[in-house]
Amino acid sequence: MALWRVRATVDDRPGYLSVLTASLALRSVNILAVQVHTTEEGAVDDFLVDAPDTLTETDLLAAVAKGRGREAFVARAEAQGLADQPTRALALAGRLVHEPESLGEALVALLDATDVRWRPASGEQAGFHGGRMTLADPAGGALEVLRALPAFTPAEFARAQALVEVAATVHRQHREQVALLLPDGAEVVLRAGAPDDLAAVGEFHDDCSPAALRQRYPGGVPAGSRLRRLLEPAGGLTLLAVAPGGAVVAMAILMTEGDLGEVRVLVADEWQRRGLGTALLRRLHAHAAKTGVAAVQAHTGAGNVAMLRTLRRVGAGPIERDGAMVTLTLRTTGPRVGDETPATFG
Numbered sequence: 001m002a003l004w005r006v007r008a009t010v011d012d013r014p015g016y017l018s019v020l021t022a023s024l025a026l027r028s029v030n031i032l033a034v035q036v037h038t039t040e041e042g043a044v045d046d047f048l049v050d051a052p053d054t055l056t057e058t059d060l061l062a063a064v065a066k067g068r069g070r071e072a073f074v075a076r077a078e079a080q081g082l083a084d085q086p087t088r089a090l091a092l093a094g095r096l097v098h099e100p101e102s103l104g105e106a107l108v109a110l111l112d113a114t115d116v117r118w119r120p121a122s123g124e125q126a127g128f129h130g131g132r133m134t135l136a137d138p139a140g141g142a143l144e145v146l147r148a149l150p151a152f153t154p155a156e157f158a159r160a161q162a163l164v165e166v167a168a169t170v171h172r173q174h175r176e177q178v179a180l181l182l183p184d185g186a187e188v189v190l191r192a193g194a195p196d197d198l199a200a201v202g203e204f205h206d207d208c209s210p211a212a213l214r215q216r217y218p219g220g221v222p223a224g225s226r227l228r229r230l231l232e233p234a235g236g237l238t239l240l241a242v243a244p245g246g247a248v249v250a251m252a253i254l255m256t257e258g259d260l261g262e263v264r265v266l267v268a269d270e271w272q273r274r275g276l277g278t279a280l281l282r283r284l285h286a287h288a289a290k291t292g293v294a295a296v297q298a299h300t301g302a303g304n305v306a307m308l309r310t311l312r313r314v315g316a317g318p319i320e321r322d323g324a325m326v327t328l329t330l331r332t333t334g335p336r337v338g339d340e341t342p343a344t345f346g
Helices: 016-025 057-066 085-098 100-111 154-175 195-207 210-216 225-231 276-290 305-313
Strands: 002-010 030-039 042-051 070-076 115-119 127-129 132-136 142-146 178-181 187-192 237-242 248-257 260-267 295-301 319-322 325-331
Touching: 002 016, 002 057, 016 030, 016 042, 016 057, 030 154, 057 070, 085 100, 085 154, 100 115, 100 142, 100 154, 127 154, 132 154, 178 276, 187 276, 195 225, 195 237, 195 248, 210 260, 237 276, 248 276, 260 276, 276 295, 276 305, 295 305, 305 325
Parallel strands: 260 295
Antiparallel strands: 002 042, 002 070, 030 042, 115 142, 127 132, 132 142, 178 187, 187 237, 237 248, 248 260, 295 325, 319 325
8 A cells, every 4th residue: 555645626516526535445545534625716625645555646637637636736745744734733843842943944844845945035925826835034025935836826835924923922022032241140031921931920029028028018928819910011011030950049120001011120129239130120111112101100218229329320210208108200202311221122
Protein backbone atom coordinates (compact mmCIF):
# COMPACT_ATOMS: atom_id res chain seq x y z
CA MET A 1 0.00 0.00 0.00
CA ALA A 2 1.14 3.59 -0.66
CA LEU A 3 0.15 6.96 0.78
CA TRP A 4 -1.30 9.54 -1.61
CA ARG A 5 -2.72 13.00 -1.29
CA VAL A 6 -5.83 13.52 -3.40
CA ARG A 7 -7.57 16.86 -3.81
CA ALA A 8 -10.60 17.61 -5.97
CA THR A 9 -13.46 20.07 -6.23
CA VAL A 10 -17.00 18.71 -6.14
CA ASP A 11 -20.36 20.42 -6.25
CA ASP A 12 -21.41 21.43 -2.74
CA ARG A 13 -24.61 19.39 -2.90
CA PRO A 14 -25.92 16.47 -0.82
CA GLY A 15 -24.49 13.11 -1.86
CA TYR A 16 -21.70 14.37 -4.13
CA LEU A 17 -18.94 13.64 -1.63
CA SER A 18 -20.23 10.08 -1.19
CA VAL A 19 -20.04 9.54 -4.96
CA LEU A 20 -16.36 10.50 -4.92
CA THR A 21 -15.54 8.33 -1.90
CA ALA A 22 -17.42 5.38 -3.44
CA SER A 23 -15.39 5.70 -6.63
CA LEU A 24 -12.18 5.54 -4.61
CA ALA A 25 -13.45 2.61 -2.54
CA LEU A 26 -14.16 0.58 -5.71
CA ARG A 27 -10.39 0.72 -6.36
CA SER A 28 -9.59 -0.45 -2.81
CA VAL A 29 -8.47 3.04 -1.77
CA ASN A 30 -8.69 3.55 1.99
CA ILE A 31 -9.36 7.12 3.12
CA LEU A 32 -7.28 7.93 6.22
CA ALA A 33 -8.15 11.62 6.64
CA VAL A 34 -10.30 14.19 4.90
CA GLN A 35 -10.59 17.97 5.00
CA VAL A 36 -13.29 20.00 3.30
CA HIS A 37 -12.51 23.54 2.10
CA THR A 38 -15.55 25.60 1.11
CA THR A 39 -14.98 27.86 -1.91
CA GLU A 40 -17.18 29.80 -4.34
CA GLU A 41 -16.62 27.12 -6.99
CA GLY A 42 -17.67 24.27 -4.73
CA ALA A 43 -16.27 22.13 -1.93
CA VAL A 44 -12.57 21.28 -2.24
CA ASP A 45 -12.08 17.83 -0.68
CA ASP A 46 -8.55 17.03 0.47
CA PHE A 47 -7.91 13.34 1.17
CA LEU A 48 -4.99 11.43 2.60
CA VAL A 49 -5.42 7.91 1.24
CA ASP A 50 -3.77 4.53 1.38
CA ALA A 51 -3.91 2.92 -2.08
CA PRO A 52 -2.72 -0.43 -3.49
CA ASP A 53 0.83 -0.35 -4.84
CA THR A 54 -0.50 -1.22 -8.28
CA LEU A 55 -2.46 2.01 -8.58
CA THR A 56 -0.75 4.87 -10.40
CA GLU A 57 -1.35 8.60 -10.43
CA THR A 58 -3.31 8.18 -13.65
CA ASP A 59 -5.52 5.54 -12.02
CA LEU A 60 -6.32 7.83 -9.10
CA LEU A 61 -7.08 10.76 -11.39
CA ALA A 62 -9.47 8.52 -13.34
CA ALA A 63 -11.17 7.46 -10.10
CA VAL A 64 -11.65 11.10 -9.09
CA ALA A 65 -13.13 11.96 -12.50
CA LYS A 66 -15.45 8.94 -12.27
CA GLY A 67 -16.59 10.24 -8.86
CA ARG A 68 -17.57 13.63 -10.37
CA GLY A 69 -14.49 15.37 -9.06
CA ARG A 70 -12.84 18.13 -11.07
CA GLU A 71 -9.62 20.14 -10.96
CA ALA A 72 -8.03 17.06 -9.43
CA PHE A 73 -4.58 16.99 -7.88
CA VAL A 74 -2.79 13.76 -6.92
CA ALA A 75 0.66 13.39 -5.35
CA ARG A 76 2.55 10.93 -3.19
CA ALA A 77 2.35 11.72 0.54
CA GLU A 78 4.69 11.22 3.48
CA ALA A 79 3.92 9.46 6.73
CA GLN A 80 3.79 12.76 8.66
CA GLY A 81 0.64 13.55 6.73
CA LEU A 82 -1.15 11.10 9.02
CA ALA A 83 -1.23 13.79 11.72
CA ASP A 84 -4.54 15.61 11.55
CA GLN A 85 -4.55 19.28 10.58
CA PRO A 86 -5.43 20.74 14.03
CA THR A 87 -2.61 18.74 15.65
CA ARG A 88 -0.22 19.86 12.96
CA ALA A 89 -1.20 23.53 13.30
CA LEU A 90 -0.96 23.46 17.10
CA ALA A 91 2.50 21.90 16.95
CA LEU A 92 3.68 24.62 14.57
CA ALA A 93 2.17 27.34 16.78
CA GLY A 94 3.99 25.87 19.77
CA ARG A 95 7.25 25.99 17.84
CA LEU A 96 6.69 29.67 16.99
CA VAL A 97 6.33 30.53 20.67
CA HIS A 98 9.93 29.45 21.19
CA GLU A 99 11.28 30.27 17.72
CA PRO A 100 9.33 33.19 16.19
CA GLU A 101 11.99 33.53 13.49
CA SER A 102 10.92 30.13 12.11
CA LEU A 103 7.65 31.53 10.67
CA GLY A 104 8.70 30.88 7.08
CA GLU A 105 9.49 27.22 7.81
CA ALA A 106 6.23 26.86 9.72
CA LEU A 107 4.22 28.21 6.77
CA VAL A 108 5.96 25.77 4.41
CA ALA A 109 5.02 22.88 6.70
CA LEU A 110 1.46 24.09 7.30
CA LEU A 111 0.65 24.68 3.63
CA ASP A 112 2.89 22.08 1.95
CA ALA A 113 4.42 25.03 0.13
CA THR A 114 7.52 24.91 -2.04
CA ASP A 115 8.98 28.24 -0.95
CA VAL A 116 8.47 31.33 1.22
CA ARG A 117 10.12 34.54 0.07
CA TRP A 118 10.50 37.77 1.99
CA ARG A 119 10.13 41.10 0.22
CA PRO A 120 9.76 44.73 1.28
CA ALA A 121 6.26 45.97 2.01
CA SER A 122 4.66 47.28 -1.18
CA GLY A 123 1.18 48.18 -0.02
CA GLU A 124 -0.25 44.93 -1.42
CA GLN A 125 -3.03 43.53 0.70
CA ALA A 126 -2.71 40.10 2.25
CA GLY A 127 -4.51 37.51 0.15
CA PHE A 128 -4.07 34.60 -2.23
CA HIS A 129 -4.55 33.69 -5.85
CA GLY A 130 -3.85 30.28 -7.28
CA GLY A 131 -0.60 29.01 -5.82
CA ARG A 132 0.58 32.39 -4.47
CA MET A 133 -0.25 33.75 -1.03
CA THR A 134 0.83 37.09 0.46
CA LEU A 135 1.02 37.63 4.22
CA ALA A 136 2.28 40.49 6.40
CA ASP A 137 5.58 39.67 8.10
CA PRO A 138 5.36 40.60 11.82
CA ALA A 139 9.03 41.64 11.67
CA GLY A 140 8.32 44.00 8.73
CA GLY A 141 7.74 43.58 5.02
CA ALA A 142 5.71 40.79 3.47
CA LEU A 143 5.95 37.03 3.00
CA GLU A 144 5.17 35.46 -0.35
CA VAL A 145 4.18 31.79 -0.04
CA LEU A 146 4.40 29.71 -3.23
CA ARG A 147 3.42 26.28 -4.42
CA ALA A 148 2.72 24.94 -7.89
CA LEU A 149 -0.35 22.83 -7.16
CA PRO A 150 -2.97 22.69 -5.80
CA ALA A 151 -4.27 26.25 -5.56
CA PHE A 152 -4.64 27.75 -2.10
CA THR A 153 -8.08 27.77 -0.51
CA PRO A 154 -9.75 30.27 1.86
CA ALA A 155 -9.39 27.80 4.73
CA GLU A 156 -5.64 27.54 4.16
CA PHE A 157 -5.33 31.31 4.02
CA ALA A 158 -7.21 31.61 7.34
CA ARG A 159 -4.87 29.05 8.94
CA ALA A 160 -1.83 30.89 7.65
CA GLN A 161 -3.18 34.19 8.99
CA ALA A 162 -3.73 32.60 12.41
CA LEU A 163 -0.14 31.32 12.44
CA VAL A 164 1.15 34.78 11.49
CA GLU A 165 -0.83 36.28 14.38
CA VAL A 166 0.86 33.86 16.80
CA ALA A 167 4.25 34.98 15.50
CA ALA A 168 3.18 38.64 15.72
CA THR A 169 2.14 38.22 19.37
CA VAL A 170 5.49 36.65 20.23
CA HIS A 171 7.31 39.44 18.39
CA ARG A 172 5.37 42.04 20.36
CA GLN A 173 6.21 40.33 23.64
CA HIS A 174 9.89 40.15 22.78
CA ARG A 175 9.87 43.80 21.72
CA GLU A 176 8.23 44.80 24.97
CA GLN A 177 10.88 43.15 27.12
CA VAL A 178 13.76 45.40 28.11
CA ALA A 179 16.93 44.23 29.86
CA LEU A 180 17.83 46.84 32.50
CA LEU A 181 21.30 47.04 34.02
CA LEU A 182 21.12 48.65 37.47
CA PRO A 183 23.90 50.92 38.81
CA ASP A 184 25.18 48.11 41.07
CA GLY A 185 25.60 45.75 38.10
CA ALA A 186 22.47 43.65 38.68
CA GLU A 187 20.27 42.94 35.66
CA VAL A 188 16.50 42.58 35.49
CA VAL A 189 13.98 42.34 32.67
CA LEU A 190 11.20 44.92 32.50
CA ARG A 191 8.03 43.86 30.71
CA ALA A 192 4.31 44.43 30.63
CA GLY A 193 2.30 42.38 33.10
CA ALA A 194 -0.53 40.05 32.07
CA PRO A 195 -3.20 37.91 33.79
CA ASP A 196 -0.89 34.88 33.46
CA ASP A 197 1.45 36.61 35.94
CA LEU A 198 -1.07 36.39 38.78
CA ALA A 199 0.68 33.52 40.59
CA ALA A 200 4.13 35.11 40.28
CA VAL A 201 2.83 38.49 41.47
CA GLY A 202 1.12 36.79 44.41
CA GLU A 203 4.44 35.20 45.42
CA PHE A 204 6.14 38.57 45.05
CA HIS A 205 3.67 40.14 47.50
CA ASP A 206 4.20 37.24 49.92
CA ASP A 207 7.95 37.92 49.87
CA CYS A 208 7.58 41.65 50.62
CA SER A 209 7.89 42.74 54.25
CA PRO A 210 4.75 43.85 56.16
CA ALA A 211 6.24 47.35 56.42
CA ALA A 212 6.68 47.62 52.61
CA LEU A 213 3.14 46.37 52.03
CA ARG A 214 1.64 48.83 54.56
CA GLN A 215 3.38 51.73 52.82
CA ARG A 216 2.17 50.59 49.41
CA TYR A 217 -1.36 49.52 50.42
CA PRO A 218 -2.66 51.62 53.33
CA GLY A 219 -6.13 50.16 52.78
CA GLY A 220 -5.03 46.53 52.83
CA VAL A 221 -3.04 44.20 50.57
CA PRO A 222 -5.01 43.12 47.46
CA ALA A 223 -5.53 39.44 46.70
CA GLY A 224 -7.45 37.28 44.24
CA SER A 225 -9.63 39.29 41.86
CA ARG A 226 -8.33 42.62 43.21
CA LEU A 227 -4.76 41.61 42.43
CA ARG A 228 -5.81 40.38 38.99
CA ARG A 229 -7.36 43.77 38.23
CA LEU A 230 -4.02 45.41 39.00
CA LEU A 231 -2.49 43.35 36.19
CA GLU A 232 -5.10 44.70 33.76
CA PRO A 233 -5.58 48.36 34.71
CA ALA A 234 -8.27 49.97 32.56
CA GLY A 235 -6.62 52.35 30.11
CA GLY A 236 -3.26 51.94 31.82
CA LEU A 237 -0.27 49.65 32.05
CA THR A 238 1.38 47.39 34.60
CA LEU A 239 5.13 46.83 34.42
CA LEU A 240 6.95 43.99 36.12
CA ALA A 241 10.65 43.70 36.91
CA VAL A 242 11.78 40.08 36.69
CA ALA A 243 15.06 38.83 38.15
CA PRO A 244 17.26 36.30 36.27
CA GLY A 245 15.70 33.39 38.17
CA GLY A 246 12.22 34.37 36.95
CA ALA A 247 10.92 35.91 40.19
CA VAL A 248 9.02 39.20 40.10
CA VAL A 249 10.97 41.74 42.19
CA ALA A 250 9.04 44.95 41.45
CA MET A 251 5.66 46.03 40.14
CA ALA A 252 4.59 49.44 38.86
CA ILE A 253 1.05 50.34 37.81
CA LEU A 254 -0.35 53.23 35.78
CA MET A 255 -4.12 53.70 36.01
CA THR A 256 -5.77 56.41 33.93
CA GLU A 257 -9.10 58.20 33.89
CA GLY A 258 -9.52 60.86 31.25
CA ASP A 259 -6.32 62.87 30.98
CA LEU A 260 -5.19 62.11 34.54
CA GLY A 261 -3.23 59.07 35.68
CA GLU A 262 -2.11 57.53 38.94
CA VAL A 263 1.09 55.56 39.48
CA ARG A 264 1.82 52.98 42.15
CA VAL A 265 5.12 51.22 42.74
CA LEU A 266 6.12 48.28 44.95
CA VAL A 267 9.71 47.04 45.08
CA ALA A 268 10.89 43.96 46.99
CA ASP A 269 12.86 44.89 50.12
CA GLU A 270 16.22 43.59 48.90
CA TRP A 271 15.82 45.43 45.58
CA GLN A 272 15.05 48.84 47.06
CA ARG A 273 17.44 51.81 46.78
CA ARG A 274 19.02 50.33 43.65
CA GLY A 275 17.41 52.53 40.98
CA LEU A 276 14.69 50.05 40.03
CA GLY A 277 11.72 52.14 41.20
CA THR A 278 13.08 55.17 39.32
CA ALA A 279 13.42 53.18 36.09
CA LEU A 280 9.86 51.88 36.36
CA LEU A 281 8.40 55.31 37.07
CA ARG A 282 10.19 56.85 34.10
CA ARG A 283 8.79 54.23 31.75
CA LEU A 284 5.26 54.66 33.06
CA HIS A 285 5.62 58.41 32.71
CA ALA A 286 6.72 57.97 29.08
CA HIS A 287 3.78 55.65 28.40
CA ALA A 288 1.36 58.19 29.92
CA ALA A 289 2.76 60.95 27.69
CA LYS A 290 2.46 58.76 24.61
CA THR A 291 -1.19 57.97 25.33
CA GLY A 292 -2.22 61.60 25.90
CA VAL A 293 -2.33 61.69 29.70
CA ALA A 294 -1.62 65.26 30.88
CA ALA A 295 -0.28 64.36 34.33
CA VAL A 296 0.15 61.43 36.68
CA GLN A 297 -0.15 61.49 40.45
CA ALA A 298 1.39 59.35 43.14
CA HIS A 299 -0.06 58.91 46.63
CA THR A 300 2.19 57.71 49.43
CA GLY A 301 2.70 57.97 53.16
CA ALA A 302 4.34 61.14 54.45
CA GLY A 303 6.96 58.96 56.12
CA ASN A 304 7.85 56.97 53.00
CA VAL A 305 11.15 58.76 52.50
CA ALA A 306 12.46 56.37 49.83
CA MET A 307 9.36 56.77 47.63
CA LEU A 308 9.34 60.55 48.04
CA ARG A 309 12.98 60.68 47.02
CA THR A 310 12.28 58.54 43.95
CA LEU A 311 9.33 60.71 42.89
CA ARG A 312 11.38 63.88 43.22
CA ARG A 313 14.15 62.27 41.18
CA VAL A 314 11.80 61.86 38.21
CA GLY A 315 10.50 65.43 38.53
CA ALA A 316 7.34 65.10 40.64
CA GLY A 317 6.12 67.90 42.86
CA PRO A 318 4.96 69.89 44.68
CA ILE A 319 3.69 67.93 47.69
CA GLU A 320 0.02 68.12 48.72
CA ARG A 321 -0.66 66.82 52.23
CA ASP A 322 -3.79 65.06 53.45
CA GLY A 323 -3.18 63.84 56.95
CA ALA A 324 -0.62 61.04 56.89
CA MET A 325 -0.80 60.78 53.09
CA VAL A 326 0.84 63.02 50.50
CA THR A 327 0.24 63.45 46.78
CA LEU A 328 2.83 64.41 44.17
CA THR A 329 2.05 65.29 40.55
CA LEU A 330 4.25 64.54 37.54
CA ARG A 331 3.30 66.36 34.35
CA THR A 332 3.91 64.76 30.97
CA THR A 333 4.59 67.89 28.89
CA GLY A 334 8.16 68.06 27.59
CA PRO A 335 11.26 66.04 28.44
CA ARG A 336 13.15 66.54 31.68
CA VAL A 337 16.91 66.83 31.99
CA GLY A 338 18.53 63.60 33.09
CA ASP A 339 15.79 61.23 31.95
CA GLU A 340 16.94 58.12 30.14
CA THR A 341 15.38 57.23 26.81
CA PRO A 342 12.36 55.10 27.76
CA ALA A 343 11.44 51.82 26.21
CA THR A 344 8.08 51.36 24.52
CA PHE A 345 5.57 49.04 26.16
CA GLY A 346 2.25 48.24 24.54
